[in-house]
Structure formats: structure tokens, C-alpha cells
């Protein structure tokens with residue numbers, strides 16, 4: 001099989017490339033990535049010379065480039081991870097989210113249709129379902145929960161999902177969609193909650209926690225996510241959506257406290273800052289469909305996963321220090337500088 005992985009230099013994409021090269025040594029992986037601020041080829045340095053792997057720099061929105069690539073490579077499968085993925089950034093600049101997440105998806109769908117791709121898989125998010133009330137622990141997102149987005153990010157991901165389904169219904173394109181909860185694990189860019197808190201705590205810097213830290217996320221280890229996508233590619237039914245989540249709900253404050261305690265750092269580092277606009281309260285996935293149909297079960301509890309993740313960041317300091325020394329530090333200043341000064 002020849003598989004196009006878009007966004008393979010990002011957090012989940014790079015984990016997926018590693019996973020697939022190991023799990024399916026008979027397959028060929030082409031990683032297409034624009035290398036935005038979030039794309040980092042250092043995450044793939046160890047597979048650069050693997051004969052079953054190649055990297056192409058390019059934009060999923062660039063129609064003629066994408067058509068040429070599909071003409072040349074004749075992919076069997078497309079897995080689309082490429083996206084603008086950080087909610088804080090969509091509040092500053094929604095336009096790039098619509099461009100990449102919606103229009104880029106449409107270009108890929110057109111190419112998949114034109115060149116008869118056997119399966120187009122869209123990596124989506126549970127955020128398309130909106131949020132759940134904090135006090136209703138009995139409620140979970142299922143695949144039939146209505147789309148009800150809160151942010152330009154989730155609206156752009158929902159728009160892409162609707163296009164994917166429309167290409168299935170209208171043109172018969174073989175598609176699947178997965179909607180997962182918050183991922184964590186190695187190679188996550190240090191703007192997201194876990195690596196942000198971890199790297200700042202290691203430097204004894206204040207940890208900015210939105211609001212009261214009560215928002216609940218359902219944490220999914222990235223390796224469990226990769227296994228789930230692989231199962232969907234192998235056994236998932238065309239035209240279906242699969243929710244992926246590990247029943248690992250934690251408040252943001254619980255996550256931050258877990259990190260501080262693992263690093264033996266004081267809770268006085270926590271600094272509660274003005275909440276994110278439109279901040280979703282709780283996400284919680286019901287993974288019953290993927291468990292029953294495809295036999296998927298998460299292998300990581302949050303406790304084992306977070307311990308391994310902390311160990312990975314401690315053992316791989318150069319990876320994240322290179323990021324922190326570059327563009328990221330000015331981004332951090334623009335995002336949190338004023339809020340921290342308010343304290």
C-alpha cells in the first residue's frame with residue numbers, strides 16, 4: 001500500500017508515521033507537510049533514511065501541486081492530519097483555520113476522487129460536538145451527537161467533516177472519519193497544555209491555567225490514537241464516523257497538579273489567568289462503536305501515559321528546547337504575556 005500522510009511533521013502525524021513504519025513494514029509512507037510553526041522534521045529524524053518513507057514539503061491548499069503529487073504517486077490511502085490545530089490561535093486569526101482545515105480538505109478530496117484513492121481518512125476532533133455540562137457526568141459524545149461547534153477551530157473541523165461526508169454521498173468516495181479527544185504523548189508542540197506546563201515547570205516558570213482550571217478533557221494517549229486509525233483503515237466501514245476516547249477525564253487543574261507532583265515542583269507555580277473566550281467546559285467520548293465494531297481498546301491509563309510522557313520530555317530535552325529557543329517564545333509572549341502581567 002502507498003499511503004499519503006498529510007501533516008506528518010506535526011504531533012499526531014509524526015507519531016502515526018513512526019507507528020505505521022513499524023506496524024506495516026510492507027507499506028510505503030509519503031509524508032506531505034507545509035512545515036508551519038507546528039511542523040518539525042526533527043520528530044522524524046530517526047526514520048529519514050527508511051526506504052519506505054519519504055517527505056514532501058507542500059501545501060494541501062495548493063491544488064495544482066496536490067494534483068501533480070497524486071498523479072505521480074497514485075496513493076492507495078490518504079490520511080489527513082494537516083490542520084491548524086490550536087484553539088488559542090483561531091481566536092487571533094480564524095481565516096487560516098478556514099483555509100487549511102476546510103479548503104485544504106476539499107483539495108485533498110478532489111484529488112482522492114480524481115485519482116481513485118481506495119480510502120480517504122479524515123482525522124477530526126470531538127470538539128465538533130461542542131461541550132458537555134460539568135455537572136452531567138452521565139453524558140458522553142456519541143457518533144450521532146449533533147455537530148454544535150464553539151470556536152472557529154471546531155467550526156472549521158466540522159465544515160471539513162461535512163465535506164468529507166458529502167463527497168461520500170455525492171461521488172461515492174470511500175471515506176472514514178475519526179473524532180478523538182485530547183491527545184498527549186511524545187513530540188507534542190509545547191503550546192498545548194501538557195508540554196506547556198511540563199516545560200515551564202522544569203524552568204520554574206509560572207504555569208498559566210485558564211479560569212479556575214475546572215474544564216474537563218478526556219485524555220487519549222497518541223499511540224492508542226494511532227492504533228485506532230490503523231484499525232479504521234483496515235476494518236472500518238466506508239462512510240462511517242468513529243469516536244476515539246479513553247475514558248480518562250481530568251480537569252486541567254488535576255493535570256497540572258499531576259505534572260507538578262511528578263516533577264517535585266511546588267503548586268505555588270500555578271497562576272490562574274483570564275479564561276479563554278468561549279472555553280468549552282467538558283469533552284467526554286463514548287468509544288462504544290469502535291470498541292464493538294473494530295475491537296479497539298486503549299492500552300494506556302492516564303496515570304501510565306502521563307508518567308511515560310513526562311519521562312520522554314525529560315529524556316528528549318533538545319527536541320523541545322530547539323522549539324522554545326525559536327519562534328515559539330515570541331508567540332508565547334503574545335498569547336499569555338498580558339494575561340500574566342494582569343496578575
Ligand SMILES: NC(=O)c1ccc[n+]([C@@H]2O[C@H](COP(=O)([O-])OP(=O)(O)OC[C@H]3O[C@@H](n4cnc5c(N)ncnc54)[C@H](O)[C@@H]3O)[C@@H](O)[C@H]2O)c1
Nearest residue numbers: 007009010011012034035036038039059060082083125183
Ligand atoms: N492534538 C490533539 O489533541 C487533537 C485532538 C483531536 C483532533 N486533532 C486533529 O488531529 C490532527 C493533527 O493534530 P496535531 O495535534 O498533530 O496538530 P499539529 O498542529 O501538531 O500538526 C499539524 C501539522 O499540519 C501541518 N500543516 C498545517 N497546515 C498545512 C498545510 N496547509 N499543508 C500541509 N501541512 C500543513 C503543520 O506543519 C503540522 O506539521 C489535526 O487535524 C487536529 O485537528 C488533534
